[in-house]
Amino acid sequence: MGRRAYVKGALAVLVGLMAFAISQYPDRSAEAGEAKVTVLVEGGSPAFKALQKVKPDFEKKYKVKLEIATAPYMGVRDKLISEVVSPTGAYDVAAIDVLWFPLVRNVLEPLDDLATPEVRADLFPHLLSGATFDGRLYGMPLWDNAEILVYRKDLFDDAAEQAAFRRRYGYALRPPTNWQELKDVAAFFTRDLDGDGKTDMFGTSLEGFGGHGDAVTNWLYLAAQAGAKSYVTDGRGEIVIDSQPYLKASHFLIDLIDAKLVPPTYMEMASPQNVELFKAGKLATTYVWAHFLPDLYRSAAAGRAGGIGVAPNVGGAVPGAWYNVVFRASKSKSAARALVSYLFEHDDAVADAFGVAARRSVLEARATMPEGAHLPALIRTLEDRGTFDRPALRRWSEIEESVLIPTLQTILLREKTPEEALPQARDEIALILNRQRARP
Amino acid sequence: MMIGLRKSRLWEIALLGGALLFALFYLAPFLTIVLTSFKPAAEVIASPPRLLPSHFSIENYLHMASALNIGRSMWNSLVVTFGSTAIAMALGSMAGYAVARSHSPVVRSFFLLALLARVVPPVTLAIPILGMIRWAGLIDTQIGLILVHAALNLPFVIWMSSGFFQDIPADLEEAAIVDGCNRFTAFTRIILPVATPGLAATAIFAAMLSWNEYLFALLLTNVEAKTAPVAVSELLNVYSSEWGAMTAAGTLFTIPVLILAIIIQRRIVEGMAMGAVKG
Amino acid sequence: MTYPILMHHLHNGSVQSGQPRRDSHVRSRMRSMLQDRNFVAIAMSCPALVYLALFLLFPLILVIYNSFYHYDLIDPGSRQFDGLDNYVRAIGSHRFWMAVGNSLLFTAVVVCVEFVLGFAVALFIDRLKRGREIVRTILLLPLMIAPIIAAVAWRYIYSSEFGILNWALYQIGLIDSPSALPWLSSPAFALPAAMIVDIWLTTPFIVLILLAGLQALPKSLSDAAKIDGTSLVREIFLIKLPLLRPVIAVALVMRLIDAARTFDAIWILTGGGPRFSSEVLSTQIYRTLARYADVGFSSAIAVLFTVGLMILALCVYLILRPSDAGGRA
Known part of the structure; x- marks a missing residue:
């Protein structure tokens, strides 16, 4: 009898745990009403840190929940490929290496409207050309580096x-x-x-x-x-x-x-x-x-x-540039675009996290500060005629x-x-x- | 006679000492990690390295907590492990019993199929399974990973449990049937309780397999259902190999399993013994 | 098989009940089905069978199917039937054969060392009169560590800058300087480094299995050997080893397969590098799939890999299998 009770007890515990486990299954439908933006970034990267920094203000300003998803470098790349193969809209935004554009650009939303003339003037030419395909811009620069x-x-x-x-x-x-x-x-x-x-x-x-x-x-x-x-x-x-x-x-x-x-x-x-x-x-x-x-x-x-x-x-x-991109399959495109332009506006958050940035204005402003002592050298290098992108x-x-x-x-x-x-x-x-x- | 006894006593103690030394030495790599996790963050990458921390510090654990959502990933690991083990044990022990008792060629060939499945490298099945789980909309869910882990565990459970069931004399069922059970009730009421030790060991191994699994957890989960092994591997990136956080995470992930292992170690060894001697 | 008692019981029940024939007829049919050994056996193995068919057989067929196509994951429209092209490419690929070589080398070395070391330790523990359980428990622990955690831990230990291994060897005086052994960054050292990790992780498993086998051997054997005056060495090799054969056979096949399939630890430890010096078939398949998005080619390699493994498993088992029937009916 003891043995039988033991087995029954164990089974009951297992069933109970299973029920509990299943109850943890995220109920997606309940969250449909709530606006959410999911960003895919490399774990530990400056993009990750910058996002963490701007998260409270962004969420308050736009009344959306910001979910930061991380993966190792190649993991991000693998997940991007997943999204290309079958777009599920699992991510709205991603921070990508310029090298990955050829892989994903078919599933990206063009962002030309975000790149006003003032914005374009504030960027190095290779930053724009690196993300431009068939005449349209598919990413907003996060940072540039050399x-x-x-x-x-x-x-x-x-x-x-x-x-x-x-x-x-x-x-x-x-x-x-x-x-x-x-x-x-x-x-x-x-x-x-x-x-x-x-x-x-x-x-x-x-x-x-x-x-x-x-x-x-x-x-x-x-x-x-x-x-x-x-x-x-x-x-x-x-x-x-x-x-x-x-x-x-x-x-x-x-x-x-x-x-x-x-x-x-x-x-x-x-x-x-x-x-x-x-x-x-x-x-x-x-x-x-x-x-x-x-x-x-x-x-x-x-x-x-x-x-x-x-x-x-x-x-x-x-130039080792990284960009923010928006997925065409995203279900919160306006929030996604808002995030991308918000990050661009707050390029200094990236600079804080990383020491480099995308916008000339940010770089030049910080070049006069002690923590930006390396920036004149960087700007000079990025401007050089010999600085151009790797082929797409x-x-x-x-x-x-x-x-x-x-x-x-x-x-x-x-x-x-x-x-x-x-x-x-x-x-x-x-x-x-x-x-x-x-x-x- | 007296001298002989003392000599053999000394010999015994020497052997034991040697064995313990060897065992502890064997554990040294893991002990290094545990000790390192309690070092101040700067000491973790100090060159030359020290074995013991200069003072006890939980900096690394705090780092780890901020670098990754360890609570959620541990919970996911737990849920997935329990779920997949439950499914694998339920289906597998039934099949194992069938294989042990049946002479039908159908069942025999099924057993061969299960054995063959044991040979297939998991990475081979990665793309089709990824596609299937995606088609079912189960990417990044616990259920999706549970289903896949159960499938990975099933051949092993069938194989092990069939061995245990074969050990149990068939007379037991025959007596039960005479008493009025049908085949299935004989299984649940009589055989299962007897086979519990072996099945418990099998369950433990299956659970371990799921808890430690990396490849499919990597492929099938993103944020919601990410398990701890994947989370820990993310600590190695190009910006800063977060060694401190990594040793903390590794310790945290392994210690519960080790404690559990020490408590139920007899079961585990029994299980392996049965599996081995069975042949 | 006939079940005289059961059939009699059933028959009596249905005849004597006087209840509506149909109802009891169905019920007795069901009852007899449930008592039919074969039916129950098949019914009980059905769920597992279906599950395996869905999650293992079907994907396997898909992999074989995919291997005949050129299939770029990113550009599904480019799918094209290629026949044996992927296989030809694999066989002509230098890197493929390197991976095959590495897989074979890794498997052979790792399994040999684990068994020799494991057997030695098992013998040692077997001779212990006390403290057996403590040693066994301690040795059990590395088994519980997840391979990727172990890989991450060993990466730390192998580091040339702050790794404790090189520093310890340097202190003992075995090497000239802490950076003398570039474990993970030298093509010569990478695969051995991975081997060491696998051996560390798995030897306890072999120890425990062989120990169980040794302890199951009748005590009378050692007593008889002592009386005969057989030396220890002869006792081990001529008596115990042959008797352990069934145990070793099964464990050996299992370990060979698992060692050949290793992925987690090697991937995290070396990523297959440097310069593919530690690339084994499983890492190559993953890389071709996940990085190069080349489904067809990776499927072809996977098929070759699986077939090779099956042949290997079969051969080893046939060689080592005890000549008598053994445990299986």
């Missing part, structure tokens, strides 16, 4: 260092403005500080880490600085990865490695790691995404004489992952010369693109 130079101001300002540099190279020590100067500075500052035979400080660093897009953007903008007019493919769809500028960029990186001017663990480096090394005093210069500067200002490195030195990139850099290719993710990163790593590891590796990369990219094109 890699800028960070350097040891205390060393650069030091009179003794300046004298020694001039003696050795014949010109005044200053943040590099071209590749030769970069190499000179790197060679000058790569030193064994404590005489133990091991290099303690390196003149510069590079990014070789494959789990991150940084390595690729780094390589790509070097090619732009060497004269490339477009990334990977040109306007006509021709693949240019094996052209001169890319070879030059590859050799530039190899030269730095051969001369031992970069830390030997460069294959593990992306911007975050370079930032840490710079903080620890192991780098004299490095290139990092501008949004790392607030973190640097807060670190001990800011206590060095002169603070953190920032300068524009040697030439153009790859649907298969960019696949190309980056299966061709660009492995090819770059092969070159950096000296397994193949650029002359061998790049034509191969070209063939592989052609395969990927042709698969897409051969289909009707």
